[in-house]
Amino acid sequence: MIHRDVRILLIGVGNLGRRFARLIRERARPLEDRYGMRVRLVGAVDRGGAAIDPTGLDGGRLADLKEAGRSVSAATGVGRPGMTGLEAIDAVDADVLCEASPVNLATGAEPGLSHVRAGLSRGLHVITPNKGPIVLAYRELVERARAHHVALRFDGTVAGGLPALWIGERDLRGAEIDRIEAVPNLTTGFVLDRLSEGASWDEATAAARAEGVLEADPAWDLDGWDAAAKLVILSLCVLGLDARLENVARRGIGPRMGAWARRERRAGRSVRLLATAERVEGGGYGLSVAPKALPAEHPLGRLGPKSMGVVYWTDIYGTIAATIDEPSPVPSAATMLRDLLAIYDR
């Protein structure tokens, strides 16, 4: 019993996008059986071009191509070398745009921001794990989605596969939130754990790179930009603040932290890059990202090397913490499936 045919256009077929393409292919049957949804990938776009097939692309085959270092536009019969994301949004009949291009705040979040804008304006639901557009243009995009009667969802922007954002936005409605503390970045936790175990900075970052958790631009993670971007998104969505990256007092992690990390570990504390939003005297919230030593009793004080988490201090719902252990990028990619089901399975 198919209630709905859902046609997806995917822009960005990297770490998350290709895993998502594979996932919806592998899960096609349970999605039909359980949710009555026939999910078809009708277009996929990367830097080299696009692959388009209104009857449905094979996401697994596209992922194989990407893993072999090629563009999806090399797919036989369906490839469109040189076609851009914006062109695909115009050319492809789809219901949902999944925007999974890399975050790039240096270019004003482009090309992602233009994709999200164009998708919403064309009446597509938009799902994105790309922090850039949300950090830079949250209110405009929410307004645009409302005007076009479509959904904008971005669960994957904060703390990987953890529904950190939606717990805060949905489940804490009606409460005052006094403080949010989050460990939203996996890479820095991984590096800090290595440092605290005695590794040198070079060894620790090399291990992170070997593990695939350190991006091409290490400063994005290590200098705390990623954590700050996630804190801004939490502040926008959960606290309703007009937060911007410039409002975050930001300190990253660096080579001179080894002795500190080792000392804290010996004392039974866990070192993490902590993102904090807390009420300040006179009203409003102070936003900061800084390395902190967390005691074992802290709700985030026992995170594993591939874990992330968030804690909400509220007036009427007590103190609520949520954590995720995420051994691979699959949970982060799967947030696009979660968002898809949140739109269609109501």
Add this chain to the structure above:
Amino acid sequence: MIHRDVRILLIGVGNLGRRFARLIRERARPLEDRYGMRVRLVGAVDRGGAAIDPTGLDGGRLADLKEAGRSVSAATGVGRPGMTGLEAIDAVDADVLCEASPVNLATGAEPGLSHVRAGLSRGLHVITPNKGPIVLAYRELVERARAHHVALRFDGTVAGGLPALWIGERDLRGAEIDRIEAVPNLTTGFVLDRLSEGASWDEATAAARAEGVLEADPAWDLDGWDAAAKLVILSLCVLGLDARLENVARRGIGPRMGAWARRERRAGRSVRLLATAERVEGGGYGLSVAPKALPAEHPLGRLGPKSMGVVYWTDIYGTIAATIDEPSPVPSAATMLRDLLAIYDR
């Protein structure tokens, strides 16, 4: 800007009900400002009778009456001594029934089950933190709600103010869940912590009673019935099982556990009454409730004496844990507000 007038009939004005009555009174203004909802308590019923006022009762005043040991039906001008819940459901024009009467599985979950049935059939949305009706008649009630186009929500039935159920139901859609582990009962954790610190059984249970966390019928908590009921609800809603209380292999806590609890604490482990649903060979899940010693690395291994939590082991969303520290019953009562907003603020 009021978009909606929401009239509430509350049945059961005990620990949770009276706190909820106070809460919606105190939060009237922010509910209007933020969500455009004017929430009015138009009826309240306890064992002594009802209080009814279509223009809105003062929830704070009713809570004061209850705290002075009196019935809401003693409220001047609005009291209806002797009126029952079912009579009130017929007599009061309301939009939402909040059923917060005490759980009582010995009587087939009555009177709560009849209230929930009658409310749904009368076209009211029903919100209940009462486990009884859900454990005994989940499918029937879901079907009845669907037939009458109303919502049935019961976030408060599992792990107090923690949105354990809705995280499992909403945020894990699309995943296979291999295992659920939960510490859904606060009382047993409190008693076990005292035992592990060296208190005798009598001292530990007396402390729990003095703290207000041990109910009139201690067996409900201590013998694991409460945890088993919550595990059944998780199994019904999150795993889609046809689970019943009889399916749970249940062991509670008792006077002979002191030495074990002290030994485990010395070894750095935390003792808790753990509810587990896990896949068994040949398909299906095994359900159990039993005292367990949890190592510090376990996601529930560092819970405080007034904390609860749940862990989901999934295939595509990693391992997700959520915990709550709940120093008073307010978070459990506030789940009714969360459910209310989930119905009206979509």
